[in-house]
Structures are given as structure tokens and as C-alpha cells.
Amino acid sequence: xxxxxxxxxxxxxxxxxxxxxxxxxxxxxxxxxxxxxxxxxxxxxxxxxxxxxxxxxxxxxxxxxxxxxxxxxxxxxxxxxxxxxxxxxxxxxxxxxxxxxxxxxxxxxxxxxxxxxxxxxxxxxxxxxxxxxxxxxxxxxxxxxxxxxxxxxxxxxxxxxxxxxxxxxxxxxxx
Numbered sequence: 001x002x003x004x005x006x007x008x009x010x011x012x013x014x015x016x017x018x019x020x021x022x023x024x025x026x027x028x029x030x031x032x033x034x035x036x037x038x039x040x041x042x043x044x045x046x047x048x049x050x051x052x053x054x055x056x057x058x059x060x061x062x063x064x065x066x067x068x069x070x071x072x073x074x075x076x077x078x079x080x081x082x083x084x085x086x087x088x089x090x091x092x093x094x095x096x097x098x099x100x101x102x103x104x105x106x107x108x109x110x111x112x113x114x115x116x117x118x119x120x121x122x123x124x125x126x127x128x129x130x131x132x133x134x135x136x137x138x139x140x141x142x143x144x145x146x147x148x149x150x151x152x153x154x155x156x157x158x159x160x161x162x163x164x165x166x167x168x169x170x171x172x173x174x175x
Contacts, residue, residue, distance in 0.1 A: 022111075022141050025155050028133040029162035032122050035173045040128040041094045041119045043173055047086055048072050053172045054165040066091075071101060080107030087114070094119040105139035108161070109153045112137050130169060132162045 033040055043053060047070050051060030058079070062072035070086040083102035090096065095118040103111055113136035120129050136158060139149030147153065 021143070022137050022145075022151065024135050024137060025151055025158070026133070026135055027155060027158040027162060028131065029159060029166055030129055030131040031166035031170050033128050033130060033170050033173050034126065035128055036126055037094060037119055037121055037128045040130060040169075040173060043169060044117060044119065044130070045091070045094075045096075047089070047096065047098070050074065050165070053169045055168045056161055056164050066096075074107075076107050078107070080104055082107045084115075100136075103139075105149055109139035109149050109157050110136045111139055111141050113158070130166060132166065134158055134162070 043049075045066065046064075047066055048060055048062030048064060050072070051057045051074070054060075056076060057074055058077050059075045060072055061075075063070055065071075065086070066089050068086055068088060070089075071083055073081050073083050075081040082100060082104050084098045085101040086096060086098045088095075088097045095116065097114060097116040099114040100110065100112050105111070113134055115132060115134040118131045120131070121127075122129050136154060138145055138151045138154040140146060145151075
């Protein structure tokens, strides 16, 4: 009996080891654009203007603030929306970072995300490299998320969102 009680107690201690929450995921995509940094930065520098070049978005509306605390509402093609907020903005460094402020997993399958956008010089004076990188958590942070809100779904969605946006930007600037 004593061994049974001891075994059950040890099993009870071991169970929480197998149950864990989500781990942070990452995504990173870059594109080279045949345009100087100044032209590329001019296209992306206004936080609210992502809707002009990102094909996955129906609309993008914001408060016009290109500084910490500035916000924008992104409405996706399915009509669902999220709100993002600027954390850092540097005109001189051609970069900014932002994070998800109001989640909506019907719009995007993450429960939180932070993103950095950077425009840097390419191999020649007339080329630029735009890099998007992110750290995020899946849409359902429980131990057994549904497939559409899993780590895999979040990674796939973030990478596709980055690729679509960078390809849209490239097409707009190289026409």
C-alpha cells in the first residue's frame, strides 16, 4: 500500500512536467528591391500605409503617428481586423518595430506578436533589402490548440504574410 501511495504521488508530480504552454516562434523574410534606400523607405516609413502595398489587407487605418504609441488597424481580406502599436521608430536607421495590441485569431492566428521592419542598402547603390522579422505566440495558448491556432499555423501565416507583403512592395516599387 505504501508503495502504491508513493507511486501515485510521484506520478502526480510528474504530470505537470508534460503539460506546458506555448513556446515563442520566429519568422524572418527579406527581399531585394531594385530601388535606392530612400525610395523604399519612403514607401514603408508611414506606419499606417501598409495597406497601400500589402495585398493581404483590405484596409489599413491609423492615427498618423510614426512614433512610439502610434496605432493602426489592419483589416484583412476576410473582413476581420487586428490593431497594432508602434514601439520604436527611427527615420535615421530606416527601421521600426511594432506589436499586436488587439488580437483577433479570425484575422491572424497569433495571440501576440512583435515585428521589426528594416530597410538597408543592397549590393549596389540602386538596390535595397527590406527585412521583416517577428517573434510571436500561436493563437491558442492552451496545451492542446486546434490545428488552425497551432504553432505550425502561426508560423505558416506569419511567413506567408511577410512574403506576400514583401512581394507586394517589390512589385509596387519596381514597376
